[in-house]
Amino acid sequence: MFEIYDVALIPLIVGLVQVLKTMGLSRKFLPLAAIIFGIGGGIFYVYPDDIKGGIIVGIMLGLSSSGLYSGTKNTFEKQGECDS
Incomplete structure (x- = not known):
């Protein structure tokens, strides 16, 4: 079962x-990388016995982490514009 502490994978991703x-990966591939890392974490950490469940949870983790990254980035960029 997906536990609340499994959400700790999001900052790791x-x-x-x-x-x-x-390392130079193009920005357009970063969300895809987040989803791949999420699926890996979902399969190998959250649901090692259930591949389908691990994939679904992994996609959720990857999408959540890319949203956390872009939301934080946008917040800091907008704050920098206001300071000028």
């Missing part, structure tokens, strides 16, 4: 995507 970004 954000961090892994950030590493890929600093």
Whole structure:
């Protein structure tokens, strides 16, 4: 069963995507990377015995992490515009 502490994978995924970004991965592939990391976490950590459940939860984790990343980025960019 998906537990509340499994949500801790989201910041981990954000961090892994950030590493890929600093390594030069194109920005247009970052959301896809987040979903792939999410699916990997869903299959191997959350639901190791249920591939379908792991994929579904992994997609949710990946989409949540890409939303967290873009929301944070947009917040800081807008704040920088206001400071000028």
